[in-house]
Amino acid sequence: MNIGIDIGGTSIKAGVVKSGEVMKLERVKTPKEKEEFVFAVKNVIQYLLEEYPDVKGIGIGCPGPLDSEKGILLNTPNLPHNTDLGVLRKEFKMPVKFNNDANSFTLAEAVYGAGKDVKHVLGVTLGTGFGCGLVVHKNIYSGRGNAxxxxxxxxxxxxxxxxxxxxxxxxxxxVSVVGLLRLASKYDLDVKNPFEIYQIATMKNEKALSVFKEFGRDLGIV
Structure with a gap:
């Protein structure tokens, strides 16, 4: 049994997983200040451990750039810069592993999901920010520097x-939530989130469809 955490610019998602089954899932808003941010991550882990004390390890996916060995968020957009999450290892006295969230997503798809029958998988995460991961022969490709x-x-x-x-x-x-909402504004759509754009697009609204067409073009360029 392990805890998996997905840290995003908008929310922190944490779940307890046993043999591939999600036993419990929690979500909290991502604080903007460094100390509050670290406290929020600690707090959600502690909350899950109180109900599931048999947890053996913690895996944390974070937006890059990230020092995955030390658990330090570097100049990461949408999150407090130079935040040391490595302190969680001392706090909880169990293995705590860090990796880029896009890498974690791509590895999961390569091993268990849509890419399990192919050799190489490129994964793209579209959220508050934009991320990419590459898995070669079921191993995360890290390359050098910011590959x-x-x-x-x-x-x-x-x-x-x-x-x-x-x-x-x-x-x-x-190609992010920010980009999608900028496009919505460009086409004079009064929306608050991407789902509202989607809902309007399902009604074949030309402006909403144009938003997704332009978004798709930009994603293709990347």
Missing amino acids: VEFAHTIINKNEEEKLPHLVRGCAEQY
């Missing part, structure tokens, strides 16, 4: 708007 970290790859050098924590014209500015 497969495409979020800050510039796909539009003529972009005029500069968003906080992002390189002007980078992939994450376009």
